[in-house]
Amino acid sequence: MRLTARSVNSGLEWGVAALFMTLLVGLLVRPAAFAESASLASAAVPAHRVAGRSWWRQALELPEEAMDVFAWPLKRGVIWAERVNLPERIFDVLYFNDERTAGWFPNFSFGGEIQSAAGFRLFHDDLWGHAEEISLATLFAIDDLEEERVEFRFFVPSVAGSRAHVLAHVFYSEDNDEDFFVRFRPDGSFGLGAETGEDDDTTFELDLVRSRFEGGFRPNANLDLGLAFQPIFGDVEEGGGAEPPIPRFIDGFGGPTVLLGGGPYFEWDVRDNAVRPRSGWFARADGGAWADVRGETTSGRDYRYARYRIDLRRYQPTFRRDRVIVVRAFLDRVDTFDEGAAPFWDLPRLDEDRALRGFERNRFRDKGALLFNAEYRYPIWDTWDGYLFWDEGQVFRNFSDVDSSRFEWSAGAGILFLSEKKFLMRIQFATSEEDQLFRLDLERSF
Amino acid sequence: MSVRAVLLSVFLATVLPGIPAAATSEIASNAADDLPIHEPQADEEGDFLWWDGGRNMTFYQLGKILDLGNSLHAVGEWVGVLGPREAADVNALDEVPNSTWFTNRHHRKRLSPEELARGPNAGPPPSSTGPLTILSGKVLGQTPGFVLKDRDEHRYVLKFDPPEVPEMATGAEIVSSKVLHALGWNVPEYHLFLLDPARLELAEDAWIRDKYRRKRAMTRKDIEAILQRAARLPDGRIRAVASLQIPGTPKGPFRTQGVRPDDLNDTIPHEDRRELRGLRVVAAWINYTDARRGNFYDTFLRDPGDPQGRGHLVHYLLDFSSSLGSGNVEWKDPKDGNEYVVDPPTILRSFVSLGLWVKPWEDPPPVSHPALGYFEAGIFDPERWVTTYPNPLFDQATTRDSFWGSKLVTSFTDDDLRTVVSTGEWSDPAAAEALFEILRARRDRIARTYFHTDRINAADRFTVKGNQLGFENLAVRSGVASIERARYRYRRSGGSWKILARPAVPIGSADGVVELQASHDGGESWSPTTRVTVRVNGKSEFRLVRIDRETHD
Numbered sequence: 001m002r003l004t005a006r007s008v009n010s011g012l013e014w015g016v017a018a019l020f021m022t023l024l025v026g027l028l029v030r031p032a033a034f035a036e037s038a039s040l041a042s043a044a045v046p047a048h049r050v051a052g053r054s055w056w057r058q059a060l061e062l063p064e065e066a067m068d069v070f071a072w073p074l075k076r077g078v079i080w081a082e083r084v085n086l087p088e089r090i091f092d093v094l095y096f097n098d099e100r101t102a103g104w105f106p107n108f109s110f111g112g113e114i115q116s117a118a119g120f121r122l123f124h125d126d127l128w129g130h131a132e133e134i135s136l137a138t139l140f141a142i143d144d145l146e147e148e149r150v151e152f153r154f155f156v157p158s159v160a161g162s163r164a165h166v167l168a169h170v171f172y173s174e175d176n177d178e179d180f181f182v183r184f185r186p187d188g189s190f191g192l193g194a195e196t197g198e199d200d201d202t203t204f205e206l207d208l209v210r211s212r213f214e215g216g217f218r219p220n221a222n223l224d225l226g227l228a229f230q231p232i233f234g235d236v237e238e239g240g241g242a243e244p245p246i247p248r249f250i251d252g253f254g255g256p257t258v259l260l261g262g263g264p265y266f267e268w269d270v271r272d273n274a275v276r277p278r279s280g281w282f283a284r285a286d287g288g289a290w291a292d293v294r295g296e297t298t299s300g301r302d303y304r305y306a307r308y309r310i311d312l313r314r315y316q317p318t319f320r321r322d323r324v325i326v327v328r329a330f331l332d333r334v335d336t337f338d339e340g341a342a343p344f345w346d347l348p349r350l351d352e353d354r355a356l357r358g359f360e361r362n363r364f365r366d367k368g369a370l371l372f373n374a375e376y377r378y379p380i381w382d383t384w385d386g387y388l389f390w391d392e393g394q395v396f397r398n399f400s401d402v403d404s405s406r407f408e409w410s411a412g413a414g415i416l417f418l419s420e421k422k423f424l425m426r427i428q429f430a431t432s433e434e435d436q437l438f439r440l441d442l443e444r445s446f
Numbered sequence: 447m448s449v450r451a452v453l454l455s456v457f458l459a460t461v462l463p464g465i466p467a468a469a470t471s472e473i474a475s476n477a478a479d480d481l482p483i484h485e486p487q488a489d490e491e492g493d494f495l496w497w498d499g500g501r502n503m504t505f506y507q508l509g510k511i512l513d514l515g516n517s518l519h520a521v522g523e524w525v526g527v528l529g530p531r532e533a534a535d536v537n538a539l540d541e542v543p544n545s546t547w548f549t550n551r552h553h554r555k556r557l558s559p560e561e562l563a564r565g566p567n568a569g570p571p572p573s574s575t576g577p578l579t580i581l582s583g584k585v586l587g588q589t590p591g592f593v594l595k596d597r598d599e600h601r602y603v604l605k606f607d608p609p610e611v612p613e614m615a616t617g618a619e620i621v622s623s624k625v626l627h628a629l630g631w632n633v634p635e636y637h638l639f640l641l642d643p644a645r646l647e648l649a650e651d652a653w654i655r656d657k658y659r660r661k662r663a664m665t666r667k668d669i670e671a672i673l674q675r676a677a678r679l680p681d682g683r684i685r686a687v688a689s690l691q692i693p694g695t696p697k698g699p700f701r702t703q704g705v706r707p708d709d710l711n712d713t714i715p716h717e718d719r720r721e722l723r724g725l726r727v728v729a730a731w732i733n734y735t736d737a738r739r740g741n742f743y744d745t746f747l748r749d750p751g752d753p754q755g756r757g758h759l760v761h762y763l764l765d766f767s768s769s770l771g772s773g774n775v776e777w778k779d780p781k782d783g784n785e786y787v788v789d790p791p792t793i794l795r796s797f798v799s800l801g802l803w804v805k806p807w808e809d810p811p812p813v814s815h816p817a818l819g820y821f822e823a824g825i826f827d828p829e830r831w832v833t834t835y836p837n838p839l840f841d842q843a844t845t846r847d848s849f850w851g852s853k854l855v856t857s858f859t860d861d862d863l864r865t866v867v868s869t870g871e872w873s874d875p876a877a878a879e880a881l882f883e884i885l886r887a888r889r890d891r892i893a894r895t896y897f898h899t900d901r902i903n904a905a906d907r908f909t910v911k912g913n914q915l916g917f918e919n920l921a922v923r924s925g926v927a928s929i930e931r932a933r934y935r936y937r938r939s940g941g942s943w944k945i946l947a948r949p950a951v952p953i954g955s956a957d958g959v960v961e962l963q964a965s966h967d968g969g970e971s972w973s974p975t976t977r978v979t980v981r982v983n984g985k986s987e988f989r990l991v992r993i994d995r996e997t998h999d
Contacts, residue, residue, distance in 0.1 A: 056515075057515050060513065060514040060515035060518070061513050061514070061515060063512040063513070063514060064509040064512040064513040066512075067505060067508060067509060067512055068505070068509075071501070071505050075497055075501070078494070078496050078497045078500060079491065079494045079496075079497050081496070082494045082495065082496045082497065083494070083659060084658060084659060085657060085658050085659045088657050088658060089658060320801075320804065320808075323801045376800070376801075378796070378800060378801025379796065379801070380793050380796035380797045380801075381788075381793050381796070382781070384793070386796070386797045386800070386801070388800065415797070
């Protein structure tokens with residue numbers, strides 16, 4: 001079993017850090033602050049004074065008292081934190097305004113694509129008083145300072161009070177050991193995705209800038225239509241990981257590549273609640289075409305490809321309103337045109353990050369990805385849901401390759417941790433024919 | 447000696463010394479725990495909710511396993527070698543003596559309607575004229591309020607209702623304090639009071655805590671902010687609960703485990719006190735989910751004339767504004783009282799059951815009246831009832847403790863209930879009627895649960911008249927068992943059982959033990975045995991000397 005985790009704006013790490021902080025504070029805080037209760041707590045009560053307390057009985061309590069010794073600094077720390085209202089002080093450091101709409105948070109990531117990393121996130125969620133959002137998030141790998149993520153987002157939900165909205169999103173990443181599974185055939189050609197096995201792993205380095213500049217319109221509360229301009233920059237080098245490097249003749253090498261493109265999108269959301277949906281439909285389709293303005297494949301072809309994605313979900317209450325079955329169908333397809341090519345690093349993928357949850361990251365990659373998910377969610381606490389899932393998916397080169405007998409499956413269970421307003425974290429165990437993955441994640445699978 | 451015998455000997459030698467005496471041999475009516483002691487230190491640890499809650503949900507639970515005496519006892523109970531760990535402060539009649547913790551009141555000698563309505567209030571409400579001088583903001587709790595003094599220099603903590611739910615928190619505080627006082631616990635004086643904000647003045651040295659909990663000078667703006675969070679009457683006045691300052695020197699919340707090291711009168715671990723264990727049933731009745739260490743209180747009363755300034759501690763219960771259906775500033779959540787705020791076993795059961803287990807409180811009965819908040823009797827289960835987070839006192843309650851608590855609860859007749867409910871001064875009579883109905887139904891649910899013959903013999907209030915041992919069947923008295931179907935059987939000295947239809951047993955002519963069982967189904971099934979020991983004196987007069995109750999937990 002492998003343990004993986006991925007995090008942005010971590011909550012769990014905050015909890016762990018807070019625990020250590022309180023322990024530390026408990027040990028260091030000035031004794032005078034606890035003079036009264038500390039001296040009382042340490043005062044011995046003569047056994048003869050207490051009914052039912054023989055020395056035998058007291059001896060049997062020793063393990064419990066040893067635990068109390070361990071807990072003592074924690075106790076002091078927690079009491080100190082409450083006495084001075086430590087969370088309020090911390091939030092006042094993290095937020096820039098009383099409304100708590102602007103501020104910064106540390107970012108951490110453990111075991112994700114970028115491995116152990118730290119950074120920060122600057123944000124304002126109400127820039128001009130109408131829920132305009134702007135944010136800048138960074139992550140820098142601790143063990144490889146050349147690996148990093150920078151993400152900028154600017155969103156105006158209502159332009160001048162209209163139903164129009166705009167979004168600008170720029171994502172930059174530098175990854176030195178991204179996986180690519182490829183199998184070479186005896187005739188020298190190669191196969192991707194479904195043809196590959198676990199051992200067909202190669203790695204590559206990728207510098208990527210993916211941008212999205214979107215203008216949309218909401219005719220009503222459930223519908224969102226718009227256009228997005230999505231320039232992409234990619235620069236690939238042979239991998240720096242332990243696995244063999246990716247062969248250079250695969251489309252995607254050839255120096256720095258700039259792709260321009262974009263297209264329309266459509267979103268229809270009639271779920272009862274976006275954070276913890278119990279019923280309704282969600283559908284999203286988007287597509288576009290890309291062409292290079294700089295760069296070409298090793299064999300000299302241009303990059304010319306179209307891409308479209310369809311995501312359809314049904315949230316169906318079962319015997320109770322909050323016991324919900326979610327059924328999802330997802331298609332991601334790239335088609336080349338004008339005898340062009342598509343860079344391998346921008347091909348559709350299925351893996352643990354993309355809802356085929358029992359397979360390692362980047363496991364399946366090809367020109368098409370078809371995925372079906374069935375998930376049963378049920379409440380286990382105020383804002384926590386348990387879930388069971390079954391995923392079936394296949395990557396493919398041509399639609400004619402789609403064959404239910406070649407679908408890969410994964411299944412598992414987990415817990416979704418939510419607050420009233422947002423998703424916080426999930427803990428998940430997934431299994432497949434290849435892997436068993438335990439995962440802490442600060443992003444939903446869908 | 448076989449290995450098994452050696453092991454058993456070690457086991458018994460280990461465990462038995464740890465078992466508190468089930469009942470002392472004396473019929474003590476007073477615990478005499480107010481002997482003069484030097485002034486103890488203040489112990490504020492219990493005021494800190496994060497630690498108290500966090501500890502009780504984690505370390506306390508782990509500690510129950512690591513306390514090997516406790517674990518061995520649990521094993522002993524499981525295999526049937528040992529009985530439950532009974533309370534250590536009961537007398538030979540299985541009753542709680544009067545003490546600095548508890549005073550036997552209504553269930554022992556019925557209080558008049560006036561006494562019930564007056565409750566703990568010996569002093570006056572805040573003066574109805576003259577200025578009310580604010581001394582500080584309210585330090586603890588969610589409800590808005592402040593500390594003030596009236597022109598007679600009486601100090602009060604004033605608490606208000608939230609604007610969204612007028613009368614809820616104040617009504618809950620008043621009614622619950624009357625109930626708890628009538629049943630024997632020490633509670634502060636709570637007075638319903640109509641505050642005219644125009645009478646408020648700010649003391650020169652008035653203070654309030656800022657958001658970092660640092661003391662700072664209080665201003666008019668602070669008062670306005672507090673009053674903004676209070677429900678107002680149409681004439682601008684504010685309905686408030688004024689809690690008279692408890693006499694003596696505050697010494698912090700009493701512990702929920704162990705004893706207070708610097709109080710020589712405190713000799714019984716609090717978790718072994720019946721009046722604290724049995725409080726669970728009463729708390730369940732009035733939905734006092736906030737029964738936690740921070741709402742307990744010790745005060746040091748100096749003995750007048752003691753040359754060394756010595757005195758004794760008196761122990762109080764506080765803050766009932768989150769009892770009944772009140773969640774202080776909003777309605778209670780249906781979850782409250784049914785599971786802990788974080789309840790790992792319930793979470794685990796929900797997870798493992800894949801959602802097929804539907805918690806009863808997921809389909810809560812509707813709110814009966816908005817002024818009461820969420821308070822119901824439809825799905826109330828006194829066995830399941832819990833506080834917001836674990837309370838070690840309640841954790842230890844045995845069937846006998848619960849029987850005792852139920853005895854107190856059922857000492858409230860319907861008329862008594864109407865009396866205490868009316869003290870809430872609900873503006874809508876329908877609210878009072880709804881509260882009465884809920885409390886009555888919950889009381890009866892408690893009686894059905896803890897007076898059941900599967901658990902205990904509900905015979906109580908034993909009397910000796912001539913050579914007849916009389917008693918009351920509390921289940922019959924509470925109306926949860928039929929008098930026509932009630933049967934009793936008794937025997938002496940292991941003789942044969944004799945069945946009676948009336949609760950009166952001939953004692954015989956000599957000292958001895960009467961074994962008594964009850965049936966609520968015409969004799970088809972019988973309760974565990976209660977053993978009543980009687981002695982005869984030189985004048986051939988019998989008296990009760992001991993009551994032992996068997997239980998099935």
